Every structure is written in C-alpha cells, then in structure tokens.
Amino acid sequence: MNDVVTFGWLVGAVGLAVTAAVLSNRLGERIRVPAPALFLIGAAIASDLVPGLNALSTTTVQRIVTVALAVILFDGGMHIGWRRFRSAAAAVVWVGVAGTLVTAGAVALLAHYALGFGWLAASLIGTALAPTDPAVVFSVLGRREIIGRSGVILEGESGANDPVGIALMVALLGASGLSGAQAVGHGVVEFAMQMVVGVAVGVGGGFALLWFMRRIALPSEGLYPLRTLACALLVYSAATVAHGSGFLAVFIAGIVLGDARAPYKREVERFHASLASLSEIVAFVVLGLTVSLERLPRSGALRDGLLLAVALAFVIRPVLVGIVLAPVRLRRGERAFVLWSGLKGAVPVLLGTFAFTGNVPAAQRIYEIIFVVVTFSVVVQGGLVPLVARWCHVPMRVVEPEPWSLSMRFQHEPEGLHHYRVESGSPADGSAIGDLALGEEVWISLINRGGKALQVRPDTGLKAGDDVLVLADPDDGADPADLFRAPSRPAPPESSPPDGA
Numbered sequence: 001m002n003d004v005v006t007f008g009w010l011v012g013a014v015g016l017a018v019t020a021a022v023l024s025n026r027l028g029e030r031i032r033v034p035a036p037a038l039f040l041i042g043a044a045i046a047s048d049l050v051p052g053l054n055a056l057s058t059t060t061v062q063r064i065v066t067v068a069l070a071v072i073l074f075d076g077g078m079h080i081g082w083r084r085f086r087s088a089a090a091a092v093v094w095v096g097v098a099g100t101l102v103t104a105g106a107v108a109l110l111a112h113y114a115l116g117f118g119w120l121a122a123s124l125i126g127t128a129l130a131p132t133d134p135a136v137v138f139s140v141l142g143r144r145e146i147i148g149r150s151g152v153i154l155e156g157e158s159g160a161n162d163p164v165g166i167a168l169m170v171a172l173l174g175a176s177g178l179s180g181a182q183a184v185g186h187g188v189v190e191f192a193m194q195m196v197v198g199v200a201v202g203v204g205g206g207f208a209l210l211w212f213m214r215r216i217a218l219p220s221e222g223l224y225p226l227r228t229l230a231c232a233l234l235v236y237s238a239a240t241v242a243h244g245s246g247f248l249a250v251f252i253a254g255i256v257l258g259d260a261r262a263p264y265k266r267e268v269e270r271f272h273a274s275l276a277s278l279s280e281i282v283a284f285v286v287l288g289l290t291v292s293l294e295r296l297p298r299s300g301a302l303r304d305g306l307l308l309a310v311a312l313a314f315v316i317r318p319v320l321v322g323i324v325l326a327p328v329r330l331r332r333g334e335r336a337f338v339l340w341s342g343l344k345g346a347v348p349v350l351l352g353t354f355a356f357t358g359n360v361p362a363a364q365r366i367y368e369i370i371f372v373v374v375t376f377s378v379v380v381q382g383g384l385v386p387l388v389a390r391w392c393h394v395p396m397r398v399v400e401p402e403p404w405s406l407s408m409r410f411q412h413e414p415e416g417l418h419h420y421r422v423e424s425g426s427p428a429d430g431s432a433i434g435d436l437a438l439g440e441e442v443w444i445s446l447i448n449r450g451g452k453a454l455q456v457r458p459d460t461g462l463k464a465g466d467d468v469l470v471l472a473d474p475d476d477g478a479d480p481a482d483l484f485r486a487p488s489r490p491a492p493p494e495s496s497p498p499d500g501a
Contacts, residue, residue, distance in 0.1 A: 033379055078257050095324055110307075111126060124172065163248030352371070422484050444456050
C-alpha cells in the first residue's frame with residue numbers, strides 16, 4: 001500500500017509540473033522570455049536542489065530528446081506545408097545548409113584560438129551551436145504571426161539546419177579516428193549520404209503516408225492521429241537505419257502532408273500541435289536536468305559560453321550568415337530580423353551530449369559552454385525579438401484564439417469546397433462580394449471575421465484577414481484562389497538582386 005501511495009505522489013508531482021509548464025507559456029509571453037528558457041533554467045535549478053533528479057544517463061537523455069525533436073520537426077513541416085515552403089524553398093535550403101556550415105566553421109575557429117580547445121573539440125562546439133530554433137522565436141512572439149517570406153525562411157531554416165547540424169555531427173564523430181584528407185573525405189561522404197537518404201525517405205515516406213491516410217479507413221476517429229504519429233516515427237526509423245538523416249526525413253514528410261487534404265486532417269493537425277508542445281517541454285526539462293548551475297562559474301564555462309554567445313549574436317550570424325543571406329529577396333528590415341532571430345534551442349544541447357558518448361576530451365566543459373550559449377540566446381536574444389520586429393517593421397498579424405468552431409461532417413471528401421484567407425492587397429480586399437468576378441458556378445458560403453460569422457450578401461464587403469468558405473462547381477474548372485491572394489510584387493532593387501534565391 002505504501003508503494004501505491006508513493007506512486008500516487010509521483011504521478012501528482014508530474015501532473016503539477018506539466019501544468020506549471022503549460023501555464024509558463026503565459027508567463028513567458030508577459031515577461032518576453034520564451035517559455036523554453038523557463039523550462040531549461042527551472043529544470044537546472046531543480047537538479048541542484050534535488051540531486052536525484054539528474055540520474056538520467058546520457059544515452060537515455062539522447063533518446064528522449066531525439067524522439068521529442070522528431071515529433072517537433074514533423075509538426076513544423078506540417079505547419080509550413082508545401083505551398084509556403086515552395087515560396088522560399090531555394091532560400092531555405094541555401095541558408096539552412098550554407099548558413100549552418102559557415103556558422104559551425106566560425107565558432108570552431110573561435111573556440112580553438114580564443115578558448116584553447118583542440119580541433120576536434122572546437123569543431124564539435126561549432127557544429128553543436130550552428131542550428132537555430134524558430135520555435136523559441138514564435139514562443140516569445142505569442143499570438144503574433146510573421147507574414148511573408150521572412151517567417152517561412154525562419155521556420156524553414158530551422159527545419160533544414162537541425163538535420164544538417166546533426167548530420168554534420170555524425171560525420172564529424174565518424175571521421176574523428178582518421179586523419180588528413182581521409183578524414184575530410186569520409187566526413188563529406190557521410191554528410192552527403194545523410195542528406196540524400198533523408199530527402200529520399202522523407203519524400204517517399206510522406207507520399208506513402210498521404211496515400212495511407214486517404215485510402216485506408218480506420219474504425220475510430222481517435223485512431224487517425226495515432227496512425228500519423230506511428231508512421232512519422234517509421235519514417236524517422238527508416239531513414240536512420242538506412243544511414244540517412246531521420247530528422248530531415250520527418251521534416252520533409254511533414255511538408256508533404258502540410259497542404260494535402262485527407263480524412264480527419266484538422267484533428268491530426270491539432271493532435272500533432274499539442275504533442276509538439278508537450279515534446280518541447282519534455283526536451284528542455286530533460287536537458288535542463290543534466291546541468292548543474294553552481295558549477296558553471298567555477299569551471300569557466302560561464303565566461304567562455306558568454307564569449308561565444310556574444311560573438312554568435314553580434315558578429316558571426318549578422319556578418320557571415322548575412323553574406324549567405326545576401327542573394328535572398330528580402331526587405332532590409334526583414335533581413336535584419338531574420339539575422340537577429342537565429343536563436344538556439346534544444347538541438348545544440350542535444351548535440352552537446354555527443355561529446356560524452358564520443359569520448360571527446362573536456363566533454364563536461366563543452367556541454368556546459370553550450371548550455372550557457374543556449375540560455376543567453378533564448379533569454380537575451382529571445383527577449384528582444386518583439387522589439388527588433390517593431391524596429392524592423394516586420395509584417396505581422398495577431399492571431400486571436402478561436403476556441404469555438406462551426407463544422408459539418410461528410411462521409412466522402414467534398415468536391416469544390418475551398419477555404420481561403422483574404423490577403424492584403426488581393427482583389428477581394430475592400431471589395432463587395434457582388435463586385436468580384438466569381439462567375440456563375442462559384443459561391444461564397446461563409447465568412448468569418450474576427451471570430452464572428454457574417455451574412456453573405458452581394459453588398460457584404462471583404463477585408464484582409466477574413467476567412468472565407470467558397471463552393472465552386474468542380475466540373476466548371478473555376479479556380480477562385482487568385483481573388484483572395486495578393487499579387488506578387490518585386491522586392492526593392494537594393495535588397496533583391498535579379499538572380500536572388
């Protein structure tokens with residue numbers, strides 16, 4: 001009986017901790033500090049106060065965080081979707097790969113010459129600190145959503161450079177026993193294989209999952225999200241077993257599913273969004289439990305970490321990644337915002353754990369330095385993100401919570417039913433319904449403005465931000481999408497060269 005009572009206390013403590021973590025998102029929004037920083041620092045403090053909390057082995061931590069990141073990346077891919085990704089695909093791939101490599105190289109040079117690390121340890125630090133985490137950015141932005149290419153590039157860069165950083169780390173550790181040209185050649189081949197296999201498995205797995213979702217019915221609505229989760233983990237597993245990047249594979253599979261129509265798609269998206277939030281909490285808490293805050297000043301990690309953090313935020317990313325970003329079509333303000341908002345998150349700390357499993361000298365100091373850099377990034381840089389967004393005039397819109405929905409179920413996929421959001425500058429923006437060139441076979445059936453349904457009449461005016469349900473005769477071939485989308489405009493000449501990505 002005592003064991004049952006003890007277990008009851010343990011379950012209650014876990015429930016209380018998760019409740020506090022969920023509520024900390026509101027606190028983070030108020031104090032302009034991303035909630036992940038609260039999870040990370042809070043867990044580190046707890047591990048100092050209760051030493052038994054840091055009993056997890058390095059391998060266990062890696063496995064927990066790996067699964068959490070796979071879930072987060074799959075949800076991130078679905079959130080972007082193919083249509084948004086396509087609008088900035090070249091920029092995302094270019095910045096995600098080239099930006100990661102130049103950042104890793106610059107940090108490695110600084111760690112070697114300024115901090116005295118050997119080349120292997122310095123390269124490991126540089127590789128670990130190269131990936132970014134826009135999930136932290138959007139956590140501090142709260143209900144504000146970035147509009148346009150800058151938002152897609154930030155999200156896409158993180159989804160791309162997380163797998164790139166992990167693949168680079170795998171290649172680096174695999175070549176650590178070699179020397180000279182042999183080590184370089186092995187690293188290049190390993191990195192290329194990780195990327196190619198990850199892309200192939202991600203595309204193939206994404207389309208296979210989409211076919212599975214559309215063709216194979218299940219007996220219960222609640223099983224559909226679980227099937228998607230299980231298949232996403234299978235995609236990760238298949239790519240990893242084939243010596244590819246499982247993280248890249250699940251991210252691409254999520255992009256393939258993002259805009260596709262499938263049964264219970266909305267329920268699947270909500271499930272994965274909730275699961276990704278929980279995974280983020282778990283990842284940062286588990287990683288925070290592995291660090292002792294009282295050791296940081298004594299080991300010198302606090303000083304060294306702050307040096308690298310300041311260099312990353314104010315020199316390396318603005319200058320070197322700024323050069324990489326130069327060919328990308330962006331306004332000057334959006335460019336500055338993207339460069340400032342390259343925040344560090346769970347992936348660098350996860351990569352830091354490879355210093356232990358790879359038997360790298362001074363592994364504890366390396367791990368603590370990475371922890372300091374990540375903490376500085378999410379607290380200092382993350383806290384300034386809203387202010388920088390205002391200074392840079394980055395276009396954003398406030399997404400108000402909509403806890404109530406009006407829906408209708410169909411046994412089969414409805415043909416000709418479309419959902420659009422009226423974009424600023426589109427033909428529908430500021431126009432009455434009767435003045436739109438809808439044709440005889442297209443009808444607007446429902447308008448949602450600010451959470452309120454509007455009557456659909458010929459004199460009803462549409463505004464940017466309105467959600468519109470449109471019925472179109474599928475046999476007519478009419479496509480009303482252009483009425484609700486803003487026409488593409490060329491970027492200013494000084495910030496958008498003709499051959500930009």
